[in-house]
Amino acid sequence: MSESDHKTRMAQLEGRLAAARKAQEPGPRKDEHYSQANMAWRMVTELVAGLGIGASLGFGLDTLAGTAPFGIVVFTLLGFAAGVKVMLRTATEIQRSQAAEAAARDEKG
Numbered sequence: 001m002s003e004s005d006h007k008t009r010m011a012q013l014e015g016r017l018a019a020a021r022k023a024q025e026p027g028p029r030k031d032e033h034y035s036q037a038n039m040a041w042r043m044v045t046e047l048v049a050g051l052g053i054g055a056s057l058g059f060g061l062d063t064l065a066g067t068a069p070f071g072i073v074v075f076t077l078l079g080f081a082a083g084v085k086v087m088l089r090t091a092t093e094i095q096r097s098q099a100a101e102a103a104a105r106d107e108k109g
Contacts, residue, residue, distance in 0.1 A: 039090075039094055042090060043087045043090055043091065046083055046086045046087050046090060047080075047083040047084065047086075047087050048083070049083065050079045050080060050081075050082040050083020050084070050086065051076060051079045051080055051083055052079070053079050053082075054075040054076045054077070054078050054079015054080065054082065054083075055072060055075065055076045055079060057071075057075045057079075058071040058072035058073065058074060058075030058076055058079075059071070059072050061075065
């Protein structure tokens with residue numbers, strides 16, 4: 001085998017290796033606005049925050065007015081309702097954004 005034949009084969013091998021490396025490279029990362037876990041934690045946090053704020057307001061009202069169980073029960077229920085409302089609004093927002101992303105993908109493909 002001659003020297004030029006060896007160099008040609010090495011160049012071909014390097015070209016194939018470069019092509020293989022290029023094929024193995026990960027593509028650009030798609031910007032996922034929300035992962036499933038992030039969505040779930042956001043909704044849980046909103047619900048717990050509503051409950052906590054309602055219970056705190058109820059406890060404060062009970063302490064100031066002396067209406068022991070009434071305020072905390074009523075405001076905890078109101079906080080729960082507010083938390084569920086915010087949670088549903090977030091779910092609708094996320095659903096709309098995912099539908100828009102799916103429509104954009106369908107237009108491309």
